[in-house]
Amino acid sequence: MHPVLDVQRVKKIYGQGETEVQALRGVSLTVERGDYVAIMGSSGSGKSTLMNILGCLDIPTTGKYLLDGVDVSRLNDRQLALVRNRRIGFVFQAFNLIARTSALANVELPLAYAGVKGAERRRRANLALSMVGLADRAGHEPNQLSGGQQQRVAVARALVTAPALVLADEPTGNLDTQSTNDVLAVFDRLSASGRTIVLITHEPDVAERAKRLIRLVDGHIVQDERLK
Amino acid sequence: MNLFETIRFALRAITANKLRSSLTVLGILIGVAAVILLVAVGNGSAQAVQKQIESLGTNTLTVTAGGGGGARGAASTTSTALNMTLIPALSDKDEAPHVRSASPVVTGSQSATYEGTDHTIAQFVGTYPGYVAASNFKLAKGSLFTDEDVTDSRKVMVIGKTVAEELFGTVDPLSKQVNVAGKLFTVIGVLADKGGTGFTDPNDVAMAPVSAVQESLTGYGSLNQILIEATAPGDVTEAQNEVTAILNAKLNITGSSTTAYRIQNASQLLETRANTAETFTLLLGAVAGISLLVGGIGITNIMMVTVTERTREIGIRKALGAPKRTILTQFLVEATVLSLIGGLLGVAAAVIGSRFTIVSIQPVIVPSSVFLALGFSVAIGLFFGSYPASRAAGLRPIEALRYE
Incomplete structure (x- = not known):
């Protein structure tokens, strides 16, 4: 191995x-x-x-x-x-979320590039968000979230593809x-x-x-x- | 990730940044609308000039006294050159078969008064009835003076639209007597509005029998000009030759010197028209070129700025595993949508704008300018929307991410 x-x-x-x-x-x-x-x-x-x-x-x-x-x-x-x-799931110091785009859409992004279809993508993104305890903030845009919440969204985005x-x-x-x-x-x-x-x-x-x-x-x- | 998905991403990015998107659209809109409108204004003024030249009549010859050497002080010899005795000879159907009519013209400005209202008529013309048609005037109401009126020197006149409005206002001018320089003339007809946006008002005119005008106002001296109407626009050259022959014979002129009189013909006017049209075409080309350039630079600017500003975003997308092609497609779709919306709105704005008179010119839209402006702007928008994106997408993600 x-x-x-x-x-x-x-x-x-x-x-x-x-x-x-x-x-x-x-x-x-x-x-x-x-x-x-x-x-x-x-x-x-x-x-x-x-x-x-x-x-x-x-x-x-x-x-x-x-x-x-x-x-x-x-x-x-x-x-x-x-x-x-x-x-690879990468978490940056500066969060690097896409501005004016909801937390859910940000988390969905790597899945979209992986070719995962809409419904499945949303399900997995929601799952990743609830793993970091932000299921209730899925619709919020980055500037409506605190720094800690933004970083947790970024972590959710890093894990959503199960790297x-x-x-x-x-x-x-x-x-x-x-x-x-x-x-x-x-x-x-x-x-x-x-x-x-x-x-x-x-x-x-x-x-x-x-x-x-x-x-x-x-x-x-x-x-x-x-x-x- | 399929194309449909990429397009949805692009549309989402456009709606997510409403201010940026609307500014881009505005930039393209202004570029396209400016080009179309400027060309339309140029085209409108070209058409106005053309119409004005056409309104002068294209099958007429104007014989004026005196040649190019007017400065020699030969006024006494040239002023006698044109007189009433020439008219019967010029109207002779055998000697001048291509002349439909020959009208003597004595003209000058005269002050006219009607019931205390004063107006100076810019052109008070003494002539024959044939002059009205030859100079492209039409009668709006009343009647024209007749050959009999000329023979009997009756003091009757037809007046132009401007004169009717100035002297009579809302009163019907027919059968009213107007005091022209101390003599009473009866209005028997009103001329229809003759178009033309020239520097002189063609409607500020009155026409009366030449005999009456000479008798009461100018005296039996020389004529200002003789207006010859050819039988058809194509016969102008023959008519000119016949007129020249008759005048040379009558005035005892030998050789081809142009001393006593000068003939201006319609072909010269047509030539003027052609020159004018050519000048305007050149002007239009220059205007269109410059405004396309300016509009193009504007579009280039806003596209470069908005896309370069998103280099970081491109870096993030690459770090998350977006292939270069997907990023390029997204930005290309964004640029297409913005350029097309901006371009079509620009066309709409230009069409609406062309309904208004701009600096007293009615714009006329040139269809090719619409396609040119739209095509050029969209092409520029596409290129400068996708070129910085492709540059950013070609970077290593860390370089794009570090971009400030």
């Missing part, structure tokens, strides 16, 4: 010549199915860059990244779209304590149900809830310990 994530000596370099910045200086990492990994690091340590590469939103400069045993760099645009749609891998880039970075707890509770439940989760944070108490903690400094992994 392949590991879900297999990152081999990945480097990411931005810019050229004098403005060159090495965000990742050779990161290798494997994550097994069902793991719950927290990645910590100060800003500029390359953790967001790593997350974007893991989510197929960006490509590494050098190195190899296997997702479920498939080399992502060999995929074309169409196949990449399919991978993002089916295999094997959930990636969250500082999902609680913009949230108050209560909303943080709400969102983390959702992640705990997901982890308990066997999903693989990789989460970025710089709050130690958020990281404590994970099973494994990785610290990044200046584009290198300096610590990798199992918590549970």
Whole structure:
């Protein structure tokens, strides 16, 4: 059985010549199915860059990244779209909901791109919304929801396609304590149900809830310990 | 995701952003309507000029005294050039078979008074009855003066619409006596409105027998002009040749010098008309070109801005697994819908606008300008609606997401 994530000596370099910045200086990492990994690091340590590469939103400069045993760099645009749609649920720090579109429609969006038909799509989207405790807010638009509620809609959107891998880039970075707890509770439940989760944070108490903690400094992994 | 689904997404995006959508539609509407209306105004004025030229008559020749060398001070010789003795010769059917009528014209402005109302008639014409038809006037009511009136020098006249309104207002002018420069003339007819939006009012006119006008007002001097009516528009050239021959013989002119008189014919007028039409066509082309360009830039602008502004949204959609083609289709459908709605509303606005008189010109819509404006605007809307979208959809999701 392949590991879900297999990152081999990945480097990411931005810019050229004098403005060159090495965000990742050779990161290798494997994550097994069902793991719950927290990645910590100060800003500029390359953790967001790593997350974007893991989510197929960006490509590494050098190195190899296997997702479920498939080399992502060999995929074309169409196949990449399919991978993002089916295999990965991505939660952003800035929520990234589509404006002036109801919570339900936002959650339905990945299903629509997956080709799921109307009624089934609505049923599954409603189910995902009730999983994050927002069934009663389905008709609300993002600007009618609090930050915590918006992030939970974003989480619902990430899980609605039942992806094997959930990636969250500082999902609680913009949230108050209560909303943080709400969102983390959702992640705990997901982890308990066997999903693989990789989460970025710089709050130690958020990281404590994970099973494994990785610290990044200046584009290198300096610590990798199992918590549970 | 099938096409139907994509179209529903596009429509939802349009209705979700009502302000943005309506501004885009407005931009296209203004572009299309401006082009169609400007062309329609140009076309309307071209037609007005054409009508005005046509109203002068196309089968007439005007013989005027004096040639191009009027500045030589030869007034005494040229002023005697045209007189009443020429008229019988010009009307001779044997010598001038292509001349239907030859009317002497003495003209000038005269002040007229009726029961304390003053009006200066711009053109008080002494002539023959044939002049009325030759100069494209028609009688509205009453009757025309006859050849007998001319022979007997009766002081009767027919007046133009403007004169009737100025002097009589609502009173029926028929059989009323009007004081013209101290002499009483009886109104026996009123001319119909002669169209034309020129600088001079063609209806500010009165016509009376030439004999009566010469007797009581101008004296038996020279004629201002002789109006020749050819038998048909195609006979104008023959008529001109005959008239030239007769005049040269009568006035003892040898050679082809144009000293004593000058003949203007309808073909010259037609030439003027052709030139005018050509000028207007050029003007229309320039106006249409510029307004299309301006409208196109406006549409380009709003499309580029609204779509570029949504680069982040495109990034989100890509991150959720939307293939490039689906995103492109959505934006293409959005641009099509907005461009078409804007374009059709623009056509409607132009059609409504053309019902009103704009700067005293009645616009006449040119059908090809409708298709041109609509086609061009929709094409521009489509291109600049989908080009930034395709650029954004071609980015890696993270680049599109970082776009501010």
